[in-house]
Amino acid sequence: MSTVAHATVVIMLMNLLSKVLGFVRETVIAREYGATSLTDAYNAAYTIPYFLQMVLGMALVTSIVPVLTRHFMKGEDAEAWRVSSITLNWTVLAMAVLSLGGMGGARAVVDLITPGFSEATAGLAASLTVIMFPSVVFMSVGMLFTGMLNARKRFAAAAFAPGFSNLVIIAAVLLVGRYGVQYLAWGTLAGMAGAMLIQVPVLRRAGFRYTWNWDTGNQEVRGICLNLLPIFLGTAVNQVYLAINRYFASGLSEGSISALNYAGKLMNLPLGIFVLAVSSAIFPTLSEQAVREDRESLGLTLNRGLKMVLLVTMPAAAGLMALDTPIVRLLFERGAFDSLATRMTAGALFYFSAGMFAMAVNMVLTRAYYALGDVRTPLYTGLLSILVNIIASILLIRPLGHSGLALANTVAAVFSAVSMYLLLKLHLSRLHAGDLLATGVKSLAASLLTGAAALGTYRYLAEAVFIRQEGKTLALAIMAGVAAYAASILALREKEALGLVRKFFSRAGF
Numbered sequence: 001m002s003t004v005a006h007a008t009v010v011i012m013l014m015n016l017l018s019k020v021l022g023f024v025r026e027t028v029i030a031r032e033y034g035a036t037s038l039t040d041a042y043n044a045a046y047t048i049p050y051f052l053q054m055v056l057g058m059a060l061v062t063s064i065v066p067v068l069t070r071h072f073m074k075g076e077d078a079e080a081w082r083v084s085s086i087t088l089n090w091t092v093l094a095m096a097v098l099s100l101g102g103m104g105g106a107r108a109v110v111d112l113i114t115p116g117f118s119e120a121t122a123g124l125a126a127s128l129t130v131i132m133f134p135s136v137v138f139m140s141v142g143m144l145f146t147g148m149l150n151a152r153k154r155f156a157a158a159a160f161a162p163g164f165s166n167l168v169i170i171a172a173v174l175l176v177g178r179y180g181v182q183y184l185a186w187g188t189l190a191g192m193a194g195a196m197l198i199q200v201p202v203l204r205r206a207g208f209r210y211t212w213n214w215d216t217g218n219q220e221v222r223g224i225c226l227n228l229l230p231i232f233l234g235t236a237v238n239q240v241y242l243a244i245n246r247y248f249a250s251g252l253s254e255g256s257i258s259a260l261n262y263a264g265k266l267m268n269l270p271l272g273i274f275v276l277a278v279s280s281a282i283f284p285t286l287s288e289q290a291v292r293e294d295r296e297s298l299g300l301t302l303n304r305g306l307k308m309v310l311l312v313t314m315p316a317a318a319g320l321m322a323l324d325t326p327i328v329r330l331l332f333e334r335g336a337f338d339s340l341a342t343r344m345t346a347g348a349l350f351y352f353s354a355g356m357f358a359m360a361v362n363m364v365l366t367r368a369y370y371a372l373g374d375v376r377t378p379l380y381t382g383l384l385s386i387l388v389n390i391i392a393s394i395l396l397i398r399p400l401g402h403s404g405l406a407l408a409n410t411v412a413a414v415f416s417a418v419s420m421y422l423l424l425k426l427h428l429s430r431l432h433a434g435d436l437l438a439t440g441v442k443s444l445a446a447s448l449l450t451g452a453a454a455l456g457t458y459r460y461l462a463e464a465v466f467i468r469q470e471g472k473t474l475a476l477a478i479m480a481g482v483a484a485y486a487a488s489i490l491a492l493r494e495k496e497a498l499g500l501v502r503k504f505f506s507r508a509g510f
Contacts, residue, residue: 008308011159011277018163019273025166026265027331028173029184034336035258035344037121038181043261044114045128046188047246048102051239052136053192057143059232060091061150062370063224066287068151073288077207084148085211086221091144095137102133113243114257116250124181131185135192142196145203153284157202159277164198165191227375234366234378238359240386241412245405248393255341256402262332263348263406267356270316275309275360279367286371295428302368302424303432307439309360314443315485317356318451323458323477324349330470347403355410358417365420372427378420385416446488454481 033039064087071080102109106129110122117125146158172187215221242264249256282305289298320327324346333342366378389412396404424431458477 007153007155007281008277011155011280012274014156014159014163015273015277018160018166019269021163021166021170022265022272023269023331025170025173026262027334028170028177030262030332030337031335032173032177033181033184034338035255035262035341036336037118037254038124039258039261040114040117040255041121041125042128042181042184043257044110044117044125044246044250045106045132045185047113047243048109048129049132049135049139049192051236051243053139053143055236055239056136056232057139057146058235059228060140060143061147062231062235062283062367063227064144064147065151065283066290066371066373067220067224068148069284069287070291072151073291080151081208082211082213083218083220083224084144084208086213086215086218087224088141088144088210089212089214090221090225091140092137095140099134099136102136103130106130106133114246114250116252128182128185131182132188135189138189138192138196142192142199145196145199148203148208149199149206150280150284152206154202154206155280157199159280161195161198165195167191168194230375230379231370234375234382237362237382237385237416238413241389241409244386244389244393245402245409248397248405249402252397252402255344259341259344260348260402260405262328262345263352266327266331266345266349267320267352270313270356271360271363274312275363278305278308279363282364283367283371286368290371290373296430298368298371299428299430299432302364302428303436305364306361306436309364310357310436310440310443311489313357313360314440314447315450315481317353318447319454319478319481320353320356321350322451322455322481323474324353326458326470326474326477330474344402347401348406351400351403351406351410354407355413358410358413361417362413362420365417365424368424369420369427374427377423377426381416381419381423384419385412388412388415442489442492446485446492449488450481450485453484454478457481 029039029042033042064084067083068080071077071083107122107126109129110117110125114122114125142161146161149155149158168191169184169187172190173184176183177187242260245260246257249260282301285301286298289295289301325342328346328349329339329342332345333339369375369378389408392408392411393405396408398404400407421431454477457480458473461473461476
């Protein structure tokens with residue numbers, strides 16, 4: 001497990017840098033365009049490319065890593081790179097065709113996902129869709145590169161690729177964004193190309209040699225393609241949630257889609273920094289253990305991964321829920337992003353955050369299923385959770401508005417996490433549920449203290465001491481919350497958290 005812990009910290013550090021750049025990107029966009037019809041149009045136009053980036057890209061990584069891992073374990077590097085080249089060639093061709101279709105049917109796509117848009121907003125969204133749709137080609141190739149590097153247990157470059165993309169988008173907004181939102185769309189396209197290209201030098205050092213090979217009879221490539229659809233659908237669940245949000249929110253007040261988008265980005269910060277690091281780091285190890293049919297070790301690896309994500313996401317969620325409004329105000333409230341946009345975004349953030357732990361658990365569990373060769377269970381549970389999400393959205397949108405859509409996401413994520421965990425009994429004789437439950441209870445207790453300490457400190461400083469600098473007040477409140485969590489974990493003697501902290505600071509050079 002030391003290798004997994006080392007990889008987790010490397011990915012986490014790169015993800016942290018990428019996410020910081022991602023929030024700089026969001027604040028720059030918010031300052032320039034606010035939560036208006038311009039950002040509604042941009043977010044709608046980016047729905048399909050982003051959906052494919054998050055879902056198809058992850059499906060490509062998930063499909064190819066176990067195949068390449070098996071070859072690398074046997075010393076068959078040349079065969080691994082041959083399979084990679086064949087998969088790469090057919091992927092580029094398929095995505096190019098899809099891109100042309102998306103550009104030609106841009107208005108139909110916009111009308112489908114956001115039927116409540118006005119004519120002007122829908123027309124703008126369609127023109128932005130035409131600009132950004134070709135990014136799916138760069139995305140798919142970049143994610144295949146990520147899968148190849150992960151199978152080689154090279155994680156840093158792939159983890160930083162989104163950060164490089166964010167740098168390109170930030171530059172586009174700062175340099176030419178004032179001339180129109182179209183330049184933001186062109187910057188997004190260039191950013192996706194950059195995320196692909198930055199991985200090429202590292203991939204070559206890892207041994208990859210491209211070959212012009214289109215062998216349609218290769219059984220492993222066929223297996224990758226056959227698994228791609230169920231994995232695609234299984235990993236699409238969170239993006240389908242977002243599409244459902246946009247569908248229902250398009251009929252609400254202006255800025256509802258943007259408020260959900262900004263809140264989702266905030267909630268996804270811990271997921272993208274830490275949970276993605278854990279799930280990416282353990283996947284090759286889970287695949288190796290599955291190849292060796294070492295189910296006991298696989299169960300232990302999975303259990304440790306689940307404990308790690310609970311220990312991070314639960315206090316993070318508590319902090320976001322306690323400080324939702326001041327966090328949104330500090331990060332976004334400037335320029336065209338006014339106090340109403342802050343209240344709308346904070347409301348959605350509160351309910352999104354309540355389900356963060358379930359979304360984290362889902363990310364880790366799906367990797368375990370795919371390592372075991374079971375691509376159907378995540379698909380079936382995901383489809384059922386989408387139905388739960390739709391029903392919950394219908395029930396909650398009237399009393400809670402766009403915030404009800406965020407709560408519906410949480411309800412669906414919890415349903416999916418519980419279902420997938422219980423069904424793992426079909427593959428693993430021991431789930432170590434007692435150990436996991438003990439960690440979850442400790443983390444929950446410590447997280448409640450975290451939220452109370454953070455909120456109490458913020459209110460005291462803002463109201464009693466009258467510190468008017470929002471950034472200083474919020475920073476002190478967060479520090480109080482972190483201190484309360486650390487003290488609680490020490491008192492509860494949770495070894496997993498303490499070991500991870502020591503590894504993080506060691507790797508970071510402290």
